[in-house]
Amino acid sequence: xxxxxxxxxxxxxxxxxxxxxxxxxxxxxxxxxxxxxxxxxxxxxxxxxxxxxxxxxxxxxxxxxxxxxxxxxxxxxxxxxxxxxxxxxxxxxxxxxxxxxxxxxxxxxxxxxxxxxxxxxxxxxxxxxxxxxxxxxxxxxxxxxxxxxxxxxxxxxxxxxxxxxxxxxxxxxxxxxxxxxxxxxxxxxxxxxxxxxxxxxxxxxxxxxxxxxxxxxxxxxxxxxxxxxxxxxxxxxxxxxxxxxxxxxxxxxxxxxxxxxxxxxxxxxxxxxxxxxxxxxxxxxxxxxxxxxxxxxxxxxxxxxxxxxxxxxxxxxxxxxxxxxxxxxxxxxxxxxxxxxxxxxxxxxxxxxxxxxxxxxxxxxxxxxxxxxxxxxxxxxxxxxxxxxxxxxxxxxxxxxxxxxxxxxxxxxxxxxxxxxxxxxxxxxxxxxxxxxxxxxxxxxxxxxxxxxxxxxxxxxxxxxxxxxxxxxxxxxxxxxxxxxxxxxxxxxxxxxxxxxxxxxxxxxxxxxxxxxxxxxxxxxxxxxxxxxxxxxxxxxxxxxxxxxxxxxxxxxxxxxxxxxxxxxxxxxxxxxxxxxxxxxxxxxxxx
Ligand code: NOJ
Numbered sequence: 001x002x003x004x005x006x007x008x009x010x011x012x013x014x015x016x017x018x019x020x021x022x023x024x025x026x027x028x029x030x031x032x033x034x035x036x037x038x039x040x041x042x043x044x045x046x047x048x049x050x051x052x053x054x055x056x057x058x059x060x061x062x063x064x065x066x067x068x069x070x071x072x073x074x075x076x077x078x079x080x081x082x083x084x085x086x087x088x089x090x091x092x093x094x095x096x097x098x099x100x101x102x103x104x105x106x107x108x109x110x111x112x113x114x115x116x117x118x119x120x121x122x123x124x125x126x127x128x129x130x131x132x133x134x135x136x137x138x139x140x141x142x143x144x145x146x147x148x149x150x151x152x153x154x155x156x157x158x159x160x161x162x163x164x165x166x167x168x169x170x171x172x173x174x175x176x177x178x179x180x181x182x183x184x185x186x187x188x189x190x191x192x193x194x195x196x197x198x199x200x201x202x203x204x205x206x207x208x209x210x211x212x213x214x215x216x217x218x219x220x221x222x223x224x225x226x227x228x229x230x231x232x233x234x235x236x237x238x239x240x241x242x243x244x245x246x247x248x249x250x251x252x253x254x255x256x257x258x259x260x261x262x263x264x265x266x267x268x269x270x271x272x273x274x275x276x277x278x279x280x281x282x283x284x285x286x287x288x289x290x291x292x293x294x295x296x297x298x299x300x301x302x303x304x305x306x307x308x309x310x311x312x313x314x315x316x317x318x319x320x321x322x323x324x325x326x327x328x329x330x331x332x333x334x335x336x337x338x339x340x341x342x343x344x345x346x347x348x349x350x351x352x353x354x355x356x357x358x359x360x361x362x363x364x365x366x367x368x369x370x371x372x373x374x375x376x377x378x379x380x381x382x383x384x385x386x387x388x389x390x391x392x393x394x395x396x397x398x399x400x401x402x403x404x405x406x407x408x409x410x411x412x413x414x415x416x417x418x419x420x421x422x423x424x425x426x427x428x429x430x431x432x433x434x435x436x437x438x439x440x441x442x443x444x445x446x447x448x449x450x451x452x453x454x455x456x457x458x459x460x461x462x463x464x465x466x467x468x469x470x471x472x473x474x475x476x477x478x479x480x481x482x483x484x485x486x487x488x489x490x491x492x493x494x495x496x497x498x499x500x501x502x503x504x505x506x507x508x509x510x511x512x513x514x515x516x517x518x519x520x521x522x523x524x525x526x527x528x529x530x531x532x533x534x535x536x537x538x539x540x541x542x543x544x545x546x547x548x549x550x551x552x553x554x555x556x557x558x559x560x561x562x563x564x565x566x567x568x569x570x571x572x573x574x575x576x577x578x579x580x581x582x583x584x585x586x587x588x589x590x591x592x
Contacts, residue, residue, distance in 0.1 A: 069127075194271065370425040411573065566589050
């Protein structure tokens with residue numbers, strides 16, 4: 001039995017070094033004070049900027065997602081912008097990220113938070129302009145941080161010039177052929193062409209009005225009517241997107257996140273969705289023809305020096321179909337939503353980790369680990385619920401949550417995911433442990449998912465509330481001045497969660513993330529080696545990465561002893577008598 005050992009999270013910032021008190025009397029586990037020195041050496045090493053010439057940087061990168069409207073407001077209008085991000089680049093460097101993925105920053109009416117693009121070659125005026133974007137890309141790279149941007153190829157804004165031209169043109173015109181315009185069925189063409197269901201609930205067809213005021217053709221939109229779907233059989237559509245990729249690669253972006261990547265191609269006969277479509281033959285999802293598009297995008301990306309990476313947003317339950325997008329001449333990586341959607345349960349998470357690694361191995365692509373993004377309930381809230389899994393269909397107002405429990409689990413999950421092989425994604429604010437804001441007044445909600453469900457689905461605004469940086473009252477440093485309110489109101493309780501407050505607290509979520517990323521960057525095992533499961537008690541996820549590193553995550557509900565180790569590198573909650581408490585992760589160095 002171990003003697004008392006107060007080892008716990010060891011902040012290893014070069015700026016503020018806080019050495020954990022570690023007992024040398026823990027003979028069973030052989031923990032000694034060298035871990036503090038070791039942790040600081042790692043910190044110093046990891047503080048060096050990554051080299052821009054590393055062509056494989058994306059295989060184990062830490063990628064931070066910036067939802068630009070809510071990150072930092074540089075011009076004081078209550079909306080985040082590029083100036084705000086530029087001012088906060090040192091924060092991201094200090095956090096230790098390798099790249100930033102920006103959600104769409106283009107000209108847009110913001111009917112779907114910017115996923116309704118009206119001009120891909122212009123920045124939304126509320127966010128800045130092209131010069132700001134170029135300066136940001138350059139400044140970030142100078143700090144060793146690459147830029148990934150979002151491209152939305154499935155649809156454009158209904159205000160995009162192509163769609164406006166299509167509306168103004170006659171049925172059957174070349175302008176309409178870039179979209180899915182179609183006559184209705186039934187008497188007077190009053191019935192929509194088919195009954196596909198929108199990803200945002202409701203119908204996927206909207207009827208146009210002709211110049212004389214009579215009803216005209218219908219057009220397809222898998223999301224909102226403000227997001228008409230493009231026809232990927234049309235050569236203009238393919239050409240235009242390759243041109244957009246070049247436009248941004250020429251400006252130095254290191255990668256493209258591809259929105260709704262499995263939806264672009266449709267069966268042009270527009271049949272109803274069969275009960276059991278054969279793989280690759282669903283009328284609007286994961287069609288075989290998609291792979292040809294991505295092969296040509298890969299050729300384009302590979303024609304640039306260094307690595308320009310293609311990251312797919314692909315929600316597919318079939319892991320083999322998912323992995324097909326990651327073949328060597330297609331996308332580099334894709335988001336692993338299966339893991340994110342699992343409940344906080346050792347068996348469920350282990351099953352997902354195994355299935356993920358098994359699916360990626362044959363195509364030699366790195367897995368990605370994602371705890372949340374701008375579409376899903378924040379982990380601190382999700383993991384505090386009785387049902388801690390995630391599904392869009394089951395989101396409801398008023399679901400009880402235990403935030404203390406959720407925070408504890410989110411801390412454990414942060415270390416678990418950072419220890420897994422592959423790329424790590426962090427959604428802005430998760431490093432502060434922000435909860436989902438479930439108390440937003442209904443009149444401020446903006447998300448079409450809320451409106452299209454007639455107010456049943458709370459929507460995604462709750463995970464998009466502007467970040468708290470400093471101070472004791474809203475806007476918490478998000479905007480310099482408090483004269484203008486942030487575009488979504490921040491809860492008063494976020495005073496305790498500001499960056500400023502967390503920097504002062506060595507046990508904060510922010511320090512946990514900073515320390516984890518520094519250790520991760522400094523340990524070659526985490527970059528290169530395979531995962532091997534270790535024998536452990538039921539409810540415990542214990543695995544090694546290489547010869548020197550072990551991760552232990554305890555989901556068992558009871559304290560558990562740690563396997564033999566030379567040092568504790570980091571733990572998500574304080575050990576008790578050398579034992580790991582429930583809902584906690586410890587990182588161990590196993591060899592001297
Ligand atoms: C996925 C994006 O993440 C989401 O925010 C957006 O609403 C849909 N695609 C439609 O573009």
